[in-house]
Amino acid sequence: MALRITVIGTGYLGATHAASLAELGFEVLGLDVVPEKIEMLGRGKVPMYEPGLEEVLRRHVAGIEGSSGRLRFTTSWEEAGEFGDVHFVCVNTPQKRGEYACDMSYVDSAIDSLAPHLRRPALVVGKSTVPVGSAERLAARLRELAPVGEGAELAWNPEFLREGFAVKDTLHPDRIVVGVASERSEKLLREVYAGPLGEGTPFVVTDFPTAELVKTAANSFLATKISFINAMAEVCEAAGGDVAKLAEAIGYDERIGHKFLRAGIGFGGGCLPKDIRAFMARAGELGADQALTFLREIDSINMRRRGEMVDMARETVGGSFLGVRVAVLGAAFKPDSDDVRDSPALNVAGQIHLQGGQVTVYDPKGMENARRLFPTLGYADSAVDAVRGADVVLHLTEWAEFRELDPVALGEVAGRRVLLDGRNALDPERWREAGWTYRAMGRPRA
Template sequence: MALKITVIGTGYLGATHAAAMAELGFEVLGLDVVPEKIEMLQRGEVPMYEPGLEDLLRRHVAGLEGSSGRLRFTTDFPEVAAFGDVHFLCVNTPQKHGEYACDMSYVESALASLAPHLRGPALVVGKSTVPVGSADRLAAYLAEHAPAGGDAELAWNPEFLREGFAVRDTLHPDRIVVGVRSERAEKLLREVYATPVEEGSPFVVTDFPTAELVKTSANSFLATKISFINAMAEVCEAADGDVAKLAEAIGYDDRIGRKFLRAGIGFGGGCLPKDIRAFMARAGELGADQALTFLREIDSINMRQRGRMVELTRQALGGGPFLGKRVAVLGATFKPDSDDVRDSPALNVAGQVHLQGAQVTVYDPKGMDNARRLFPTLGYADSALEAVRGADVVLHLTEWREFRELDPQVLGEAVSAKVVLDGRNALDPEVWRKAGWTYRAMGRPTA
């Protein structure tokens, strides 16, 4: 008999996972405790922008014309427990307020709501990013509180989704990692992921702690690489070097690689910053804090880039106060192909410049509504051309394709001064200079 799958938590991770599981041919029931979110998903709408996700959802949500009908949603835990063979926990694990540590309350609450209703064999699979050691504790809780006892098992299967590529990353993952304690759990997860495994996705079987560490280790390595090239940008600024050429040269070394070596205003979003901080906090609890002291500097370099961009903007405006100056900001999201503005370096820079007296106008292709909610006092425009009108300086802070394809000649006719600061090293300096612009990028004082 075909496996039935449930997905608990239908935010960014859960909605994507539920739609992808339906695409792989499973009957899926998604659960959330927010009725408005469930109503939205039942209409085939997603509460965030993610390329391809809404189309995928509409192909499978029951009741929609032409759908497979394999995907339904509910707010009822007993219904979920009775329906599913495999239950995926996809709830949020944010940073605790005022601390580096991870807030596990949503995971614990989801498990506490599900466990009492598990009366027969079931596999509960954690996908949320959690501190190492959590799975051990949650497995013990499950065995104690599920009527099925030991037949209600736990496994850990970390997610590796990149915003903007989430659908592809779920359907065609570059690796599948499962932390299991029994052959039965491994067998069930091999069944769930049979299609991507057949297509060549590596299937890595580990214990609980290793599975938990894979995600935080991967994010820490990525953050280290980004902050490394940003540290080199600081050195290039001091030494009159060109960090873009430096990155190109070292990127040809296949031990290093070219990915994530573009210097700029640093990383943000809902994962990387909070994950490396939670990793540091957990290492401290385990008595291994010295092993991760370098992450404190990685975090520091990353945050410093935002202040450096503000100072670069001040220099471009003559070095004096921002009062009375008009600043255009292209980009509000923390990365392109997303509407996510959580811990966005772009919005952070825009906010700092605004607080220091400048009149700031922001434009982003997808993040405007979220940006307005977070920073209602900033100015917002409906297009890049409208945002730069009358500007004394233009800041390029999120590397959307739309911005790379802008015509600097047309923009030049709208601004007060043709000065562009490229906070992502993604624009073509020659194209902008030919159109009469002063182009400046971080880590490239002489470029």
């Protein structure tokens, strides 16, 4: 009999995972405690922008003409408990308010709500990013609350989704990591991921603590690489060097590589910042805080870049933003996403607005979320409208649309042809040839 799968939590991770499992051929039931979200997903609509996700969803949601009908959604824990052989927990683990530590309340609530309805053997699989040591505690809680007792097993299977590539990363992952406590758990997960494994995806089997550490270790390494090149940008600015050429040169070393070596205003989003902070907090609880003190400097470098972008813009317009019109291209924390959580672009825009600048923002997909978060900023319907009459243009999210802008046409509507490239993603010569003053962090002025 084929496995039936539930996905607990239908946010960014959960909706993607549920749709992708249906694409792999499983009968899937998605659960959320927010009825509006369930209603939207049941119509084949997703509450966020993720390329390709809605198309996959609509291919499988029951009730949509031409769909496979393999995917349904519910708010009933009882229905989920009866339905599933494998239950994936995909709920959020945000940073605690006023602390670095991770807020586990959503994960704890999911386990407490699901477990009493597990009356036959089942595997519960955590995908949320949690502090190391959480799985052992949750496994004991699961056994305690589930009527089936020892028949309710736990496994940990961290996610490695990149926003903008989430469907691809789920269907064709570069690795699958599972922390298991039994051969049965491993066998079930091999069955779930038989499709990717058949394509040759590496399958790493380990214990709970290692599986929990993989995601935070990976994110900490990526954050370190980003902050390293941004630190080099600071040195280049002081020494008169060019951080783009520096990154190109060191990137040819295969031990280093070119990825994540583009200097700019730093990283943001819902994962990297909160994950490295939670990692530091948990290391302190374990008495290993000295091992991760370097992450404090990584975080500090990253946050400092936003202030330095504001300083560069202020200097460019003569020392004060009062009465200055500023165009900001970008609101999402990265391209191919509408996610504005801890967005460096919006942070810079907000700081300039607070210092008296008349800020107008444009983003291809993140406008609605940006308006909710920063309602006092100005917003435009296009890049051209945002730039119209601006004294300075800030490029802060590296969308392909912005790389394809015509600097000549844009120059005709701008108040002044001054561009600050906060992502080092535009062609300096192309913009300078069109009469623009081009500046970027860590690069020569001309």
